[in-house]
Amino acid sequence: MDFDFSFHYQDKIPREEPAYWFIFRQEKILAATEGNNTKPLLMQGGDLPALDTDRALHIGRLDGVDCYALADDAPEGLVLPHTEWVGLRRSAGRFDEQMFHIYGRARQLLLWAENNRYCGRCGNRTALKTEERCFLCPSCGLAAYPRLSPAVIVSIVRDGKLLLATSARFQVRMFSVLAGFVEPGECLEECVRREIREETGLEVKNIRYFKSQxxxxxxxxxxxxxxxxxxxxxxxxxxxxxxxGWYGPDELPAIPGKISIARALIDRFIEQYARTA
Structure with missing residues (x-):
């Protein structure tokens, strides 16, 4: 299903018009359930009396309807009919890919707001600007925009086999392609070479852009x-x-779910090399 999502910004919380609400409690989201699918709540802000909707963040518009992200601070957790709390990461397979990224945007903006309520330079309380998505310190003028941490993720092929690895950090044991964060002053291609060299001792060639996520x-x-x-x-x-280890297209171990770019890289390898195997 295709959605029309725009990154439109506004700083006010409408209470009369229905809006989509992306409500989080730590890493879980409160979602309306429809079979095995999940979707955000469509309701008026006044229908959420247990929550302080004045703290909500506008995250954009979905099919022309305003969207807001809000952290659930009710002591026992918000309970609404026909909804359930769903782990965004562990239940990623239940989401349409585009909707997963909208939920992800909501979560990122909530974390950004939580981490920038006070100025990192002078410690004074910050305020959300009206004309752009930015927390500004009224005392020293430090501006805090939403944070993005660029990282590379890369497939490496040798003689028709793909390098896959597993990390102690993985919550579920599986094998994936290599990834790592970009260092200051480093271009993306340099990061690819460095990460592969540091993690595996290998050198690579013919580095080509695939896509981003x-x-x-x-x-x-x-x-x-x-x-x-x-x-x-x-x-x-x-x-x-x-x-x-190196794996052919017909001998792959457990790999990431369909919603990740890691899986897209692996599927690309399968598509290319299963034909020639």
Whole structure:
């Protein structure tokens, strides 16, 4: 299903017109349930008496309807008919991909607001600007815009096999392509080479852009690349990566779900090399 989402910004909370509400409690969202699908709540702000809707953040418009993100601070947690609390990351497969990214945007903006209520320079209370999405310190003038942390994610192919690795950080044991955050002063291609060299001891060539994806855990922008093995022996440090190996298209281990760019890179490999296997 395709949605028309715009990044329109406004700083006021309408109470009369229905709006989509993206309500979070830590990493869980309160979603309307419809079969095995989840969707945001469509209601008036006045229908949420247990929550302080004055703290809501406008995140855009979905099919012409305003969207707001709000953290649930009710002591026992908000309870509404025909809704349930759903883990955004663990239940990603229940979301349409576009809707998943809208929920992710809501979560990122809530974390940004939580982390910038006070000025990081002088400690005074900040205020949300009316004309743009920015917290401004009235004392020293420091401006805090939503944070994005760029990271690269890359597939490496050698003789028709794909390098996959598993990390001790993964909540569920699975194998994925390599990824890492971009350093200050580093271009994306340099980051690809450095991350691969640091994590596996390998060198790569023919680095090509694939596509990008926002990833709200907590505020990443994943930039995908494909590459080919150029040299080196596979060596892992046992800390960041605990196991790695080369896999053909018909011998893959457990891999990430369909909604991630990691899976898109793996599917691209399968599509290309299953034909020639």
């Amino acid at each position: 926002p990833w709200p855990f907590p505020d990443s922008l994943m930039v995908g690349f494909t590459s080919e093995y150029a040299g080196g022996e596979l060596k892992i440090d046992g800390r960041e990566i605990v196991e790695a």
